[in-house]
Amino acid sequence: MKKEYRKYWVLFIASLAGVMIIPIFMPYGGITSDTLSYFKLAKDFPHVKNSLFPVGYPILLKIGHFFTGEFYFSSRIIGILSYALIGIFSYYKRFYFRETVIILTCKFFMSIYTNSISEDIFLTILYFQIYYFHEYLSGNKKGIRFILPITILTIYMVMVRYSGVYIYCATGLFFLYYTLRNNYLSKILSKSYFYYLLFSFLGIGVYLVYNYMNFGGFFGEQTRSEPDLVDIKDFTYENLLGVINVVNPFFSINLLNVGGTLASLIEVIVIGIDVFFLLYFLWFYKKHFKVIFTAFHGLLVTLGGTYLFFMFCSEYIQGIERLNTRMLAPSSLLLCYSFVILYYKAFPNKTTNILLLGVVSLLYNVAYQLKTPVNYLAYKTRVEKIVKERNNIQYFYDDTENEKIIISTYKIPFIKTQMMYIHPYIQSGYINANIVRTIDPEIILLSDDNRIKNKSLILYNSEIK
Secondary structure: OOHHHHHHHHHHHHHHHHHHHHHHHOOOOOOOHHHHHHHHHHHHOOOOOOOOOOOHHHHHHHHHHHHHOOHHHHHHHHHHHHHHHHHHHHHHOOOOHHHHHHHHOOHHHHHHHOOOOOHHHHHHHHHHHHHHHHHHHOOOOOOHHHHHHHHHHHHHHHHHOOOHHHHHHHHHHHHHHHHHHOOOHHHHHHOHHHHHHHHHHHHHHHHHHHHHHHHOOOOOHHHOOOOOOOOHHHHHHHHHHHHHOOOOOOOOOOOOOOOOHHHHHHHHHHHHHHHHHHHHHHHHHHHHHHHHOOHHHHHHHHHHHHHHHHHHHHOOOOOOOOOOOOOOHHHHHHHHHHHHHHHHHHOOOOHHHHHHHHHHHHHHHHHHHOOOOOOHHHHHHHHHHHHHHOOOOOEEEOOOOOOOOOOEEEEEOOOOEEEEEOOHHHOHHHHHHHHHHHHOOOOEEEOOOOOOOOHHHEEEHHHOO
16 A cells, blocks of 8 residues: 555544434434335335435345345445445556545535435445546447446436436537537447447437336336425525535535524625635636546536536426435536546645645544434434334324424634524434334324324324333
8 A cells, every 4th residue: 555545544444433423313314205205115116106306225135134124224324335435446547546535525425424314325326437437538439338337326326316317418518519529420330338328318218108007107207296486596596505505515505594693694605605615626627628528527517517508407397306415416526536636636745735625524424423422323222122122113203393492602713792593403202203114114104193082003202112
């Protein structure tokens, strides 16, 4: 091992340890509402009932469940192995190991891989796509050695998240430009990327047609709500906040809706930091564009920018969550990875700056995610015990919602003030409800228990002690 790589291995191992340990002390254990939907799909597979979510991630959960007997630890193992695979692969393939480790410490990796969501797999697939595109554009892989793996990765990416289609379309746009720029149109049938695009199109098409034939929609659009465009100014503003945050490696904007002059001031400061990172990113590319910018980086920027554009447009077409770190993680990976690689080339004597950025990013994200530590496994053990004792549970009702409210207090450094916020993720009702459904995704959450006559079918939050 090269001496210069040792410190990067230390940073990688530290970040991997964070991915492994942080969820255990997060109040919600990394389980979101989407996670529970994936768990239910995994339990039902292969008898899937709708196409709201693609089946790629549930298939892996189903396989993991076969070995672990539960979905929670299956999802954690998938996330940890995916994260570890990226770092180990980059080292043994000598594929920008230092740069890869820095990217793995950024918020769009740490926040994704500490949660049990499909982006774990999506970003891993995207990373391997980046590798194969690099090898092709460098002349190291052609023919079947390029076409087969990149085609499989692309098709499965769409089966993990429908937004993988945006990556595919962006790739098509890049190679169209690549073809015209290099006068390859007359030789297109001899180019490996042509067959990659063709076979991927066919594979993606087969999957989407299957969805349409069986569920009545290609992307589950028939089950999604309309976008909330009542206040289109606020709607656009919130999404633009996500856009300008895309290259911030440390944190993302989270509007707490607390109001007040202080909150507005903090928001302005945070936006200013985002704008700084974005402007520096643009300045850097403008300065070094003609010197060290290659086709590979053109591909990364094209994919990242196009994905960002398509995601922004999607907000106005379907009812999905606002643009945030999770939604734009693929763009962040593509754009920041290109930046870090080019930075190492442009400033070989200033690599300590980027290494320090990685260390600070890791420390900040660990501290942020553990700002309200809770022993999630203790919660999980208590819930599992009562669920096993009562094997007829069909419903869960939070009867302590208005009795035990935990208020988060955020202290502002350097000034003697603080903000109070009722964070939903640390309320016992929310935590227990999620745990119950990780055990059995079929359990229904109730907002009112009056309509259920047989109360023995209901697990009340107050019973879990």
